[in-house]
Amino acid sequence: MCTVCGCSDGATTQIDGKPMPQHSHDHSHSHSHDHSHDHSHDHSHDHSHDHSHDHSLDHSHDHSQGRRHTHSHASSGTDNSKLITLEKSILDKNDRLAQYNRGWLEGRNILGLNLLSSPGAGKTSLLEATLTSIKHRCYVIEGDQATENDAVRIRKTGVEAVQINTGTGCHLEADMLQAGLQQLSPRANSIVFIENVGNLVCPALFDLGEKKRVVILSVTEGEDKALKYPHMFHRADLVLMNKIDLLPHLDFDLDACIHNTRTVNPNCEILCLSAKTGEGMKQWFDWLDRAMPAVNKEQHSA
16 A cells, blocks of 8 residues: 555646645534635644544535655564554545545435556446446546546546546545545536546555445456455455457456456456447446436436
């Protein structure tokens, strides 16, 4: 995670090419959400905030910490107990804000989906094919270290999207999602797709406040991916085996890959599809329909 790998040190997070607003919270929220978040993190990381949220939300957070984890990373002689405490502090802070995001989304009957994969698994292509086919109102938050390429692709489908660039950061975090939601202002009874940074390690550790986690695995990656990255797959609600149109050209055992995934997570759903040819996409759309909040389903059936 970032306290060990240093992925966020010195990085500046940007949203649609502009620095994410400085996160200066003093978390005595009363969450009628005019928050006045006021502390200027000096990042010796002793965040003992008092989060007493009451979640009637209207987020006007002022994030950005130039990617906040500017802690000095340990050398081999570091006290491991201090490092563990620091890691726990960062995750606790993230988890509190993730709960805030979750309440904000649920209060508006919005389905938040965290899409995770390694680079090149086909997240953006899958999103393009999905957005042009389903009838639900959708929004997209794109996460990458650099460029706005994916957001540009998504906007061509007619769907609103914001691009979050993490600099050297290898994952999205709850405050980034919150800033993205502020910018998008998604309507009630909609879907927000969150395309996380391509990485099967750190993104698994950071709850964003999503309703469901969808892990996308390309058949070009190897059957043992779930065994190598168990934490990512263990927390998945759905695993999509993408690019199955390539199977005739690969030495890939699909059954073995499904077995390995079920070994790590017996309860997740697994769907096999190709965003390119459309094979299996109807099952994915059906899954989205089932995952939608009840009010939204009623509106679409009316």
